[in-house]
Amino acid sequence: MSESAVQQPEAKQTPGVADLFFTFLAITMSGFGGVLPWARRALVDKKRWLNDEEFAEALALSQFLPGPNIVNLAIVVGQRYRGALGATAAALGLLVAPVAIMMVCGALYERYGGLPSLRNALAGLTAAAAGLLLAMVARLLQPLLHARRLPALLFAITAFVAVGLLRFPLYWVLLVLGPLSIAVAWWRLR
């Protein structure tokens, strides 16, 4: 154990570097099909490092910036308590074990991925994984299905057609649709 793991009795709500690492490790290892709900449970309900409002704000920042949202969240929380070291510890806690597990899975897949019995299992697994993704899309679409949000829905559909069906490069689609959509949002917010 490093020195930072030693807990001051009065410092219950300011986690140490090791604390950050192990908490995000626990979060990530319980997070199947999405880590975010587990992060909330651990950080707000169990550890009480953040209250509801602080969590919502950290999440808003994580979602506003590009990249894996949950990794951004780990950076925000880690930095809040222990600066650069805390941010590094939280992000590593989140990533080290799953990345190692993925490497083992990758090696197994390369070696046995062609076996008929494994091919069968993967056929079932991919069909279900596609279903999970479709459910996520349904949830994301729901807020756009109001007459008032018609412009937003049209931008979503255009992005889907351009990238999913026409297979245009993402750069061009973002470069054209992004500013247009932001301009429309700006105009409607005023």
Add this chain to the structure above:
Amino acid sequence: MKGEDLVLALAWHFLLMSLLAVGGVYAVMPEIHRQVIETRHWMTEQQFADLFAIAQAAPGPNMLFATLIGWHVAGFAGALVTSAALCGPTCLLTYGVAHVWQRFKDAPWRIAIQAGLVPVAVGLVAASAYLITRAADHSVMAVALTALTAGIAYGTRINPLWVLAAAAAIGFAGYV
């Protein structure tokens, strides 16, 4: 391509994806799909769907399918570089912005940027779902499994892990 060239190509591609991933990594999945399958021929559509499904069934953030892609293309170094490239730039950006977030979180321009980008990101995630579904559903049974899983995940609070396990078992038994 030689090993080092592959790793460099992966690093460059996923560094770009990191910064383009507005609304999370599923928004850049169609572009990753286009690059690794259509442009560079690193894998088949089937393999891409397999790797995505394996990542879904494992614990951790959903960016991990990129780690698997890295492994498939260039082994250990590929997996490591891909994971670091996808997280690195945005980690630094988040670290830098967190200080000043309070100052502009309520600014109209920030709210407009988010309000404008969210619908585009939704369309991109929908494109990901379309590409994965197209690669996964080659039989009536597979379509039924996809629909059933979507319904369960959307309508109930059952842990998706059980649904994935059941689907893998049904597949293993040779029904898909």
